[in-house]
Amino acid sequence: MEKKARMVLGATAIILCILTFWSWQKRTPAPTAVRTAVATVQDIYNSITVSGKIEAADSTVVAPSADAVVTTAYASVGETVEEGDILCVMQPASQANLQLQDRIQAAWSAVVSGEAQSVQAKEDLVLRAPVSGTVLEIPETGESVFANVPCIRISDLDCLQVRAQSPEIYAGDLKEGQRANVTVSALEDTVFGAEVKSLSPVAARTISLTGESSEATVEALLDLTGNVDGLRPGYSATVKIFTDYHPDAIAVPMEAICQRGEQEYVFCVENGRAVQRAVKTGYMLASMTEICEGVEANAQVILSPPDSLSDGGLVEVTA
Numbered sequence: 260m261e262k263k264a265r266m267v268l269g270a271t272a273i274i275l276c277i278l279t280f281w282s283w284q285k286r287t288p289a290p291t292a293v294r295t296a297v298a299t300v301q302d303i304y305n306s307i308t309v310s311g312k313i314e315a316a317d318s319t320v321v322a323p324s325a326d327a328v329v330t331t332a333y334a335s336v337g338e339t340v341e342e343g344d345i346l347c348v349m350q351p352a353s354q355a356n357l358q359l360q361d362r363i364q365a366a367w368s369a370v371v372s373g374e375a376q377s378v379q380a381k382e383d384l385v386l387r388a389p390v391s392g393t394v395l396e397i398p399e400t401g402e403s404v405f406a407n408v409p410c411i412r413i414s415d416l417d418c419l420q421v422r423a424q425s426p427e428i429y430a431g432d433l434k435e436g437q438r439a440n441v442t443v444s445a446l447e448d449t450v451f452g453a454e455v456k457s458l459s460p461v462a463a464r465t466i467s468l469t470g471e472s473s474e475a476t477v478e479a480l481l482d483l484t485g486n487v488d489g490l491r492p493g494y495s496a497t498v499k500i501f502t503d504y505h506p507d508a509i510a511v512p513m514e515a516i517c518q519r520g521e522q523e524y525v526f527c528v529e530n531g532r533a534v535q536r537a538v539k540t541g542y543m544l545a546s547m548t549e550i551c552e553g554v555e556a557n558a559q560v561i562l563s564p565p566d567s568l569s570d571g572g573l574v575e576v577t578a
Contacts, residue, residue: 290573291565295528298511298558303542303549305503307432309479311423313443313494315414316482318375319390322409325383326352329398336397340388346411347386352403377409388413395492419490421453421481423498427462430477432502434458439481439500446489453481455500503542510547515560516540525554526561528574533561535570 327349334346378389396412404410421441425433439453459478466473481498483490516538517524523540526533538553554560561574568574 288573290531290575291533291568292577293526293528293533293564293568293574294562295559295576296512296515296562298509298550298554298556298560299547300507300556301510301547303505303508303510303544304501305542306499306501307425307429308497308499309423309425309429311421311441311479311481311496311498313419313483313490313496314422314492315395315416316418316420317392317415318395319392319413320375320377320396320409321346321380321386321389321411321413322377322407323349323380323383323386323404325406327384327404328352329400329402329404332397332400334388334394334397336394338394340391340394340413342388342391344388345385346388346394346397347404349384349386349404351384375409375412375414379407386411392416414492416492417487419483419487419492420456421483421496421498423479423481423496423500424476425479425500427475427477430458430462433477433479433500434502437500437502439498441481441483441499442497443490443494445491445494449489451487451490452484453498454484456480456482505541505549508541509550509554509556510544511550511554511560512562513543513546513548514562515564516548517564525550526564526568527554528559528561528576531573531575533564533568533570533572533574 328351329347330350331348332346333348334340334344340346380386390413392413393416394411395414396410398404398410421439433455435455435457437455439455441451441453442449443451457480462475462477464473464475479500481500511525515525517526523538525536525538527536528534536553539551541549541551543549559576561568
Protein backbone atom coordinates (compact mmCIF):
# COMPACT_ATOMS: atom_id res chain seq x y z
CA MET A 260 0.00 0.00 0.00
CA GLU A 261 2.80 2.35 0.91
CA LYS A 262 4.57 1.50 -2.34
CA LYS A 263 1.45 2.30 -4.35
CA ALA A 264 1.12 5.69 -2.59
CA ARG A 265 4.72 6.55 -3.45
CA MET A 266 4.05 5.71 -7.09
CA VAL A 267 0.99 7.94 -7.16
CA LEU A 268 2.89 10.83 -5.58
CA GLY A 269 5.75 10.40 -8.05
CA ALA A 270 3.40 10.36 -11.02
CA THR A 271 1.66 13.47 -9.70
CA ALA A 272 4.99 15.26 -9.31
CA ILE A 273 5.94 14.39 -12.88
CA ILE A 274 2.61 15.63 -14.19
CA LEU A 275 2.98 18.86 -12.21
CA CYS A 276 6.47 19.39 -13.64
CA ILE A 277 5.20 18.81 -17.17
CA LEU A 278 2.31 21.25 -16.66
CA THR A 279 4.66 23.86 -15.17
CA PHE A 280 7.10 23.58 -18.08
CA TRP A 281 4.26 23.79 -20.62
CA SER A 282 2.79 26.89 -18.98
CA TRP A 283 6.27 28.48 -18.91
CA GLN A 284 6.66 27.80 -22.64
CA LYS A 285 3.25 29.31 -23.39
CA ARG A 286 3.61 32.34 -21.13
CA THR A 287 3.13 35.82 -22.69
CA PRO A 288 6.53 37.56 -23.11
CA ALA A 289 7.02 40.88 -21.35
CA PRO A 290 6.54 43.86 -23.73
CA THR A 291 9.54 45.98 -24.71
CA ALA A 292 9.42 49.53 -23.36
CA VAL A 293 9.79 52.03 -26.23
CA ARG A 294 9.66 55.77 -26.88
CA THR A 295 7.67 56.99 -29.86
CA ALA A 296 7.01 60.03 -32.04
CA VAL A 297 4.53 60.84 -34.79
CA ALA A 298 5.38 61.02 -38.50
CA THR A 299 4.63 64.61 -39.50
CA VAL A 300 3.74 66.34 -42.76
CA GLN A 301 5.83 69.38 -43.74
CA ASP A 302 7.19 71.22 -46.74
CA ILE A 303 10.85 70.36 -47.26
CA TYR A 304 13.33 72.58 -49.05
CA ASN A 305 16.89 71.95 -50.14
CA SER A 306 18.99 75.09 -50.37
CA ILE A 307 22.46 76.53 -50.85
CA THR A 308 23.78 79.69 -49.20
CA VAL A 309 26.06 82.07 -51.10
CA SER A 310 27.34 85.63 -50.74
CA GLY A 311 26.16 88.57 -52.80
CA LYS A 312 25.79 92.33 -53.03
CA ILE A 313 22.75 94.58 -53.30
CA GLU A 314 22.76 96.80 -56.37
CA ALA A 315 20.39 98.86 -58.49
CA ALA A 316 18.91 96.84 -61.33
CA ASP A 317 18.46 99.92 -63.51
CA SER A 318 21.57 102.11 -63.67
CA THR A 319 22.93 104.61 -66.17
CA VAL A 320 26.52 105.88 -66.23
CA VAL A 321 27.72 109.09 -67.85
CA ALA A 322 31.12 109.55 -69.51
CA PRO A 323 32.61 112.88 -70.61
CA SER A 324 33.56 113.38 -74.25
CA ALA A 325 37.01 114.76 -73.42
CA ASP A 326 39.55 114.86 -70.60
CA ALA A 327 38.60 117.59 -68.13
CA VAL A 328 38.68 118.82 -64.54
CA VAL A 329 35.47 119.35 -62.58
CA THR A 330 35.15 123.01 -61.56
CA THR A 331 31.71 122.73 -59.92
CA ALA A 332 29.61 119.71 -58.88
CA TYR A 333 25.91 120.52 -58.56
CA ALA A 334 24.84 117.17 -57.06
CA SER A 335 26.14 114.74 -54.47
CA VAL A 336 25.89 111.02 -53.76
CA GLY A 337 22.42 110.10 -52.54
CA GLU A 338 20.71 113.11 -54.11
CA THR A 339 17.71 112.67 -56.41
CA VAL A 340 18.01 114.36 -59.80
CA GLU A 341 15.73 114.85 -62.78
CA GLU A 342 16.53 114.15 -66.40
CA GLY A 343 18.36 117.12 -67.91
CA ASP A 344 19.70 118.52 -64.61
CA ILE A 345 23.27 119.85 -64.77
CA LEU A 346 25.47 117.67 -62.56
CA CYS A 347 28.97 118.97 -63.23
CA VAL A 348 30.65 121.86 -65.01
CA MET A 349 34.25 121.30 -66.16
CA GLN A 350 37.24 122.95 -67.76
CA PRO A 351 39.71 121.40 -70.19
CA ALA A 352 42.42 119.37 -68.48
CA SER A 353 46.10 120.10 -68.74
CA GLN A 354 48.67 117.32 -68.72
CA ALA A 355 49.53 118.21 -65.13
CA ASN A 356 46.04 117.26 -64.06
CA LEU A 357 46.14 113.79 -65.62
CA GLN A 358 47.96 111.99 -62.85
CA LEU A 359 48.61 108.25 -62.97
CA GLN A 360 46.57 107.57 -59.81
CA ASP A 361 43.54 109.25 -61.34
CA ARG A 362 43.95 107.14 -64.45
CA ILE A 363 43.99 103.92 -62.42
CA GLN A 364 40.91 104.92 -60.45
CA ALA A 365 39.08 105.89 -63.62
CA ALA A 366 39.96 102.61 -65.33
CA TRP A 367 38.67 100.72 -62.32
CA SER A 368 35.46 102.77 -62.37
CA ALA A 369 35.01 101.83 -66.00
CA VAL A 370 35.23 98.12 -65.15
CA VAL A 371 32.75 98.44 -62.31
CA SER A 372 30.37 100.46 -64.48
CA GLY A 373 30.35 97.87 -67.24
CA GLU A 374 26.99 96.41 -66.15
CA ALA A 375 25.09 99.70 -66.51
CA GLN A 376 23.79 101.52 -69.56
CA SER A 377 26.47 103.98 -70.65
CA VAL A 378 25.75 107.46 -72.02
CA GLN A 379 28.39 109.83 -73.44
CA ALA A 380 27.97 113.52 -72.69
CA LYS A 381 26.78 115.61 -75.66
CA GLU A 382 28.45 118.77 -74.33
CA ASP A 383 32.21 119.05 -73.92
CA LEU A 384 32.33 120.77 -70.53
CA VAL A 385 28.91 120.00 -69.02
CA LEU A 386 27.61 116.70 -67.65
CA ARG A 387 23.82 116.40 -67.40
CA ALA A 388 21.57 113.71 -65.95
CA PRO A 389 20.42 111.53 -68.87
CA VAL A 390 17.67 109.99 -66.69
CA SER A 391 15.87 110.72 -63.43
CA GLY A 392 17.05 108.83 -60.35
CA THR A 393 19.44 108.79 -57.41
CA VAL A 394 23.11 109.73 -57.79
CA LEU A 395 25.36 106.87 -56.63
CA GLU A 396 28.69 108.09 -58.06
CA ILE A 397 29.82 111.59 -59.03
CA PRO A 398 33.23 113.31 -59.17
CA GLU A 399 34.04 116.07 -56.69
CA THR A 400 35.15 119.61 -57.48
CA GLY A 401 38.78 119.57 -58.64
CA GLU A 402 38.71 115.90 -59.67
CA SER A 403 39.95 114.86 -63.12
CA VAL A 404 37.62 113.00 -65.49
CA PHE A 405 38.60 111.25 -68.71
CA ALA A 406 37.16 110.89 -72.14
CA ASN A 407 34.81 107.91 -72.57
CA VAL A 408 35.41 106.77 -68.96
CA PRO A 409 32.17 106.72 -66.88
CA CYS A 410 32.35 109.03 -63.86
CA ILE A 411 28.69 109.45 -62.87
CA ARG A 412 26.16 106.74 -62.00
CA ILE A 413 22.43 107.35 -61.63
CA SER A 414 20.15 104.52 -60.45
CA ASP A 415 16.51 103.76 -59.78
CA LEU A 416 16.50 102.67 -56.12
CA ASP A 417 12.94 101.38 -56.36
CA CYS A 418 14.25 98.51 -58.48
CA LEU A 419 17.00 96.55 -56.69
CA GLN A 420 18.68 93.25 -57.42
CA VAL A 421 21.30 90.96 -55.90
CA ARG A 422 24.50 89.95 -57.66
CA ALA A 423 25.64 86.69 -56.03
CA GLN A 424 28.67 84.46 -56.53
CA SER A 425 28.18 80.70 -56.26
CA PRO A 426 31.09 78.25 -55.92
CA GLU A 427 31.24 75.97 -58.93
CA ILE A 428 30.35 72.94 -56.79
CA TYR A 429 26.82 74.35 -56.41
CA ALA A 430 26.44 75.78 -59.91
CA GLY A 431 24.74 72.68 -61.31
CA ASP A 432 21.93 73.03 -58.74
CA LEU A 433 21.02 76.58 -59.77
CA LYS A 434 18.23 77.36 -62.23
CA GLU A 435 16.40 80.46 -63.35
CA GLY A 436 13.16 81.04 -61.44
CA GLN A 437 14.33 79.52 -58.14
CA ARG A 438 13.17 81.38 -55.04
CA ALA A 439 15.59 82.78 -52.48
CA ASN A 440 15.74 84.54 -49.11
CA VAL A 441 18.10 87.49 -48.74
CA THR A 442 19.42 88.97 -45.50
CA VAL A 443 21.82 91.85 -44.81
CA SER A 444 23.77 92.68 -41.66
CA ALA A 445 22.22 96.13 -41.37
CA LEU A 446 18.71 94.61 -41.21
CA GLU A 447 19.45 91.24 -39.65
CA ASP A 448 15.87 90.64 -38.47
CA THR A 449 14.38 91.17 -41.95
CA VAL A 450 14.20 88.56 -44.70
CA PHE A 451 13.72 89.79 -48.28
CA GLY A 452 12.28 87.64 -51.03
CA ALA A 453 14.13 87.17 -54.32
CA GLU A 454 14.09 85.08 -57.48
CA VAL A 455 16.96 83.92 -59.70
CA LYS A 456 16.74 86.00 -62.90
CA SER A 457 19.80 84.82 -64.79
CA LEU A 458 22.99 82.78 -64.49
CA SER A 459 26.32 83.55 -66.08
CA PRO A 460 27.17 81.09 -68.88
CA VAL A 461 30.82 81.03 -67.77
CA ALA A 462 32.66 80.59 -64.49
CA ALA A 463 35.08 83.28 -63.34
CA ARG A 464 38.29 83.28 -61.32
CA THR A 465 40.15 86.18 -59.74
CA ILE A 466 43.94 86.36 -59.95
CA SER A 467 45.88 87.82 -57.02
CA LEU A 468 48.94 90.04 -57.40
CA THR A 469 51.05 86.97 -56.60
CA GLY A 470 49.52 85.11 -59.54
CA GLU A 471 47.41 82.73 -57.43
CA SER A 472 44.00 81.83 -58.80
CA SER A 473 40.88 81.75 -56.62
CA GLU A 474 38.10 79.17 -56.70
CA ALA A 475 35.90 79.37 -59.79
CA THR A 476 32.51 80.97 -59.20
CA VAL A 477 29.33 81.35 -61.24
CA GLU A 478 27.50 84.66 -61.04
CA ALA A 479 23.75 84.74 -60.43
CA LEU A 480 21.48 87.76 -60.70
CA LEU A 481 18.38 87.76 -58.52
CA ASP A 482 15.42 90.12 -58.65
CA LEU A 483 14.25 91.32 -55.24
CA THR A 484 10.53 90.81 -54.85
CA GLY A 485 8.16 92.52 -52.46
CA ASN A 486 9.18 95.16 -49.94
CA VAL A 487 12.76 96.45 -50.20
CA ASP A 488 12.53 99.19 -47.54
CA GLY A 489 15.87 99.76 -45.84
CA LEU A 490 18.00 98.10 -48.52
CA ARG A 491 20.78 100.14 -50.07
CA PRO A 492 23.01 99.44 -53.07
CA GLY A 493 26.39 98.24 -51.88
CA TYR A 494 25.12 96.22 -48.89
CA SER A 495 26.69 92.78 -48.57
CA ALA A 496 24.03 90.07 -48.64
CA THR A 497 23.64 86.46 -47.60
CA VAL A 498 21.54 84.65 -50.21
CA LYS A 499 19.77 81.37 -49.45
CA ILE A 500 18.62 79.88 -52.77
CA PHE A 501 16.04 77.06 -52.63
CA THR A 502 17.16 74.49 -55.18
CA ASP A 503 14.50 71.82 -54.52
CA TYR A 504 11.02 71.72 -52.96
CA HIS A 505 8.99 68.76 -51.69
CA PRO A 506 5.53 69.90 -50.54
CA ASP A 507 3.58 67.81 -47.99
CA ALA A 508 6.52 65.50 -47.34
CA ILE A 509 6.50 62.86 -44.58
CA ALA A 510 9.24 63.28 -41.98
CA VAL A 511 10.26 61.33 -38.87
CA PRO A 512 12.96 61.96 -36.24
CA MET A 513 16.37 60.72 -37.35
CA GLU A 514 16.53 58.31 -34.41
CA ALA A 515 13.53 56.41 -35.78
CA ILE A 516 15.59 55.16 -38.74
CA CYS A 517 17.46 51.88 -38.31
CA GLN A 518 19.42 49.88 -40.83
CA ARG A 519 19.61 46.11 -41.03
CA GLY A 520 21.84 45.02 -43.85
CA GLU A 521 21.52 47.42 -46.78
CA GLN A 522 17.84 48.22 -46.11
CA GLU A 523 16.59 51.05 -43.89
CA TYR A 524 13.60 50.40 -41.62
CA VAL A 525 11.20 52.15 -39.33
CA PHE A 526 9.25 50.36 -36.57
CA CYS A 527 5.67 51.55 -36.15
CA VAL A 528 3.38 50.77 -33.21
CA GLU A 529 0.11 49.09 -34.22
CA ASN A 530 -2.24 47.46 -31.69
CA GLY A 531 0.50 47.23 -29.09
CA ARG A 532 2.99 45.52 -31.38
CA ALA A 533 6.04 46.65 -33.35
CA VAL A 534 5.52 46.55 -37.11
CA GLN A 535 8.73 46.69 -39.15
CA ARG A 536 8.43 48.74 -42.36
CA ALA A 537 11.08 49.08 -45.06
CA VAL A 538 11.47 52.73 -46.02
CA LYS A 539 13.09 54.90 -48.66
CA THR A 540 14.57 58.06 -47.17
CA GLY A 541 15.10 61.46 -48.76
CA TYR A 542 16.60 64.68 -47.41
CA MET A 543 18.19 64.78 -43.96
CA LEU A 544 17.13 67.90 -42.07
CA ALA A 545 18.41 69.33 -38.79
CA SER A 546 16.71 66.65 -36.66
CA MET A 547 14.30 64.94 -39.08
CA THR A 548 14.58 62.63 -42.07
CA GLU A 549 12.28 62.71 -45.07
CA ILE A 550 10.45 59.45 -45.77
CA CYS A 551 9.71 59.00 -49.48
CA GLU A 552 8.15 55.51 -49.18
CA GLY A 553 7.07 53.14 -46.42
CA VAL A 554 5.39 55.27 -43.73
CA GLU A 555 2.16 57.27 -43.79
CA ALA A 556 1.45 60.57 -42.07
CA ASN A 557 0.60 60.41 -38.34
CA ALA A 558 2.08 56.92 -37.96
CA GLN A 559 3.46 56.24 -34.47
CA VAL A 560 7.15 55.44 -34.95
CA ILE A 561 9.55 53.95 -32.39
CA LEU A 562 12.60 56.01 -31.50
CA SER A 563 15.99 54.27 -31.22
CA PRO A 564 14.54 50.75 -31.58
CA PRO A 565 16.70 48.18 -29.75
CA ASP A 566 18.46 45.50 -31.80
CA SER A 567 16.41 42.87 -29.96
CA LEU A 568 13.12 44.31 -31.24
CA SER A 569 11.53 42.14 -33.92
CA ASP A 570 8.59 42.48 -36.26
CA GLY A 571 5.39 41.71 -34.35
CA GLY A 572 6.98 42.01 -30.89
CA LEU A 573 4.92 43.36 -27.98
CA VAL A 574 5.79 46.93 -27.00
CA GLU A 575 4.81 49.29 -24.24
CA VAL A 576 4.98 53.00 -25.03
CA THR A 577 6.66 54.94 -22.23
CA ALA A 578 6.85 58.37 -23.89
